[in-house]
Amino acid sequence: MATAAFVSVSPFATSTPRSSPSISHLSPPRTIKFPTFYSNFLNDLSTTVSHAPSRAAIILPRATATPSYAVSSSTVFHGFCYVVGDNIDTDQIIPAEYLTLVPSNPSEYEKLGSHALVGLPSSYSTRFVESNEMKTKYSIIIAGDNFGCGSSREHAPVALGASGAVAVVAESYARIFFRNSVATGEIYPLESEIRICDECKTGDVVTIELADSRLINHTRGKEYKLKPIGDAGPVIQAGGIFAYARKTGMIPSHAQ
């Protein structure tokens, strides 16, 4: 079923303008044949697991137990959530004074993470990353409408990913932020069916089950439906478009 889903979900199918547009942004082109890479994904689960210690979330792969699930959607994230409102722009995610840090430079990547969401106004009394820390204790960000609006700086999803966060659950995203999140594989940009940022509080314990497109708030005993991440899921899980393209044979596996 999952294999079928991968092959048959057509990125070219007409969709409503907002429901899943960006997902197919990064979908493979029509001319490229899909190899049967599904089993590769199973083998590559170790990649995900090995990332876990550096991330704030506990990532639980379950695909091996239920091979009928797509691996990309079998991941579970569990941890504390950090809640923000509408129109959180990239200046609030990573203020412009830190843009001199180059994301592709490993030590500067770490520093970007330590400044994640430091641009939020002082009305946010709890910091996302403590001032003397490099990582956040919040693995999941819950937001309102239009998360990541503003500049095209890739530093924004990178800062969130580098801080140790694994997913954002927002009502909607600005286009470039969504695309950059998928292209880098830094963070899962998930969409909620309804507005949940008003019902969750920073510090609540939450679980995201990608397979079921579900978020559970354990602190408040509530469950919320998420919109399926679709074709973007495997790209993020692979670690971005280049890693995905190599894995699926779209481009040669190593740089010359």
Add this chain to the structure above:
Amino acid sequence: MAASTAALTSTSFLSNKKDSDLAAFSSSLPFSFRRCERTVSKKICSVMAPQQSERKPSATGSVKTAMTMTEKIFAKASQKTQLSPGENVWVNVDVLMTHDVCGPGSIGIFKKEFGEDAKIWDREKVVIIPDHYIFTSDERANRNVDILRDFSKEQNIKYFYDIKDLSDFRVNPDYKGVCHVALAQEGHCRPGEVLLGTDSHTCTAGAFGQFASGIGNTDAGFVLGTGKSLLKVPPTLRFVMDGEMPDYLLAKDLILQIIGEISVSGATYKAMEFLGTTVESLTMEERMTLCNMVVEAGGKNGVIPPDSTTFKYLEGKTSKAYEPVYSDENARFLSEYRFDVSKLEPVVAKPHSPDNRALARECKDVKIDRVYVGSCTGGKTEDFLALAKVFLAAGRKVKVPTFIVPATQKVWMDLYSIPVPGAGGKTCSQIFEEAGCDTPASPGCAACLGGPRDTYARMNEPQVCVSTTNRNFPGRMGHKEGQIYLASPYTAAASALTGYVTDPREFLQ
């Protein structure tokens, strides 16, 4: 979702009379919301007039599928005969622009993915413009310009607008300044082409009738290696602006009006096409202002049909042949907005969102601490001529510090050389000096986006600023508690003269 946002917006527009701004606005009826021949979302249908009976292309005997400008540019760039919104296509990129903030990261990804010795796809199609953090002692910022220089040299990149001597920008003849203005001035913007840039305001170039949009480092790294990008064809929102533009309005008022109408996410994933007699009357620089801020509505790109104004601007700037494209008469638009520009008033965007629209006169009690005139949005030659016009009409001095940051070296030179109409031969720089403004600074992005602590005119205190820039989110110009009112150069000038947010009609009529 975005479609439903549009629906909600228009609903509130029709019903929400308690909002004084909207009530004042709707009483003069400068705006109407008309249903297009076909729409994608049923939600929109519920708030729009019934469908008009128009002949469908299929009924005319023509086999050609009608397309919008944006769809045609995508079709051409992907070598397809026809395309519809929602289709994903690999497009050939005509120009890739990057700068000192995102260039080093894009180069890092290019090298990692394509190899240390890899060559970029076309040394003449990559344009590298240092502009963000130039006149700073920040070592990393300086290093980032060095990375651009080394890469440009290694790859033999034809268009790299370098700066080496930071003490005086004038001794760097190659240095331009703000990338979006430099792209136009240096002839890199051409009708019908695809321009991608690692900056969200790359959409500015849509003023030339091309597809122009911002991308991230990873996408840019891919383009550097392949010259291609996988893009989704956006549906188009159409903005028809007719009527004579009052002499107290500028394009900035028009785009703030539109963003206030459709919200900061009203055009997410969509193209915004501007047309009508008012748009036809706008200069290229004003058209650039209009397209510059489509990203503030979430738009993927803005586009304006090229005309004689466009072609005249391009004369002598580019030797490359270009092919203008235009929307077919029966092309499908997601929705159409109409404005009677003659009835609009000067507007501002209040803190902390570009869609927080208010009439300038409604904010007359807002005391301000400073005025900033600059950036890709409001730092072009004509923006400063507009500023000078108000100062000249008032014949008074500014009451708050007023910062002048020309976008590019060319703009800076214009301030010192072009006589302001009606000023008896005086230049902008002379008028600004007489009005008590700060001396025009070195060209660049400067404090529009805060930047390193020592950036010129950075808002290091929680002040109130009227700015001709494009964003007023918390912390945008430096201090998180700073309050930014986005305004046209006219309104900025009037506000500088009074120390309060001020409608420019106080000085222009």
